[in-house]
Amino acid sequence: MAGLSEGSPMSRTWKIVLAVLAVAVLLAAAYAWSMSRRLQTTVVPNVSPSLSPQSSVSPAAGDVSSCGLTPTTTTGPYYISGTPQLTGGNLNYTSLPGTPMKISGYVYGSVDNTKPLNNAIIEIWQADNSGRYHPQAQGAANQFSSDQLALRGYVTTDAKGYYEFTSIFPAEYEGRVRHVHTRASATGYTPVVTQMITYLAGDKVTPQQDNIASELPACNMLKFTDTGGVRTSAFDFHLAGQ
Numbered sequence: 001m002a003g004l005s006e007g008s009p010m011s012r013t014w015k016i017v018l019a020v021l022a023v024a025v026l027l028a029a030a031y032a033w034s035m036s037r038r039l040q041t042t043v044v045p046n047v048s049p050s051l052s053p054q055s056s057v058s059p060a061a062g063d064v065s066s067c068g069l070t071p072t073t074t075t076g077p078y079y080i081s082g083t084p085q086l087t088g089g090n091l092n093y094t095s096l097p098g099t100p101m102k103i104s105g106y107v108y109g110s111v112d113n114t115k116p117l118n119n120a121i122i123e124i125w126q127a128d129n130s131g132r133y134h135p136q137a138q139g140a141a142n143q144f145s146s147d148q149l150a151l152r153g154y155v156t157t158d159a160k161g162y163y164e165f166t167s168i169f170p171a172e173y174e175g176r177v178r179h180v181h182t183r184a185s186a187t188g189y190t191p192v193v194t195q196m197i198t199y200l201a202g203d204k205v206t207p208q209q210d211n212i213a214s215e216l217p218a219c220n221m222l223k224f225t226d227t228g229g230v231r232t233s234a235f236d237f238h239l240a241g242q
């Protein structure tokens with residue numbers, strides 16, 4: 001009886017079987033490698049989008065460097081020109097009732113804080129504690145008697161560009177969030193009329209519900225802290241050169 005030997009029909013069958021198995025193993029390995037590559041290319045795109053929101057986060061509220069030049073708002077229907085300089089920065093010189101507040105800051109002739117403006121003028125006008133202006137009108141100061149004028153006037157900056165004034169919180173009115181109107185001007189610079197938003201937590205009207213306040217940057221949203229019983233806040237003006 002002849003044994004199995006190389007070249008015998010049985011030996012060729014085993015060779016074919018082994019070859020088929022080898023090809024199957026190679027195909028399986030190739031398939032596994034292909035699947036691992038597909039999984040990698042699926043994972044990578046999911047990583048980048050999850051990082052992108054972090055890189056596009058808005059600057060923090062109150063970050064002055066992000067606000068640019070002070071934005072202009074409407075002068076509104078209650079601007080009176082030629083109002084008096086405020087003695088000691090006291091806007092509430094007629095002692096109207098209300099919650100005291102103090103606002104201070106700097107006027108710069110640049111988009112950043114590198115060029116403080118000396119002797120800049122900041123005109124201020126605001127509503128009283130019941131939401132009314134004194135007078136509830138526009139025009140020039142010399143058209144009204146002194147007892148008709150209140151919560152109006154101007155302060156100037158010192159050599160460091162610093163200003164401050166004290167007043168009472170204005171009330172909300174007609175869908176408007178609490179706000180203080182200001183007009184900043186300095187020789188050689190474009191005057192800016194803007195609004196300091198003096199919203200307080202719990203107010204009926206929020207900045208988001210106010211057509212004017214909702215268009216203003218975070219820097220116009222004043223944040224108050226309690227300093228010796230008076231609520232204080234800060235606001236800087238950045239004027240453009242003419």
Ligand SMILES: [Fe+2]
Nearest residue numbers: 076127179181
């Ligand atoms: Fe107003």
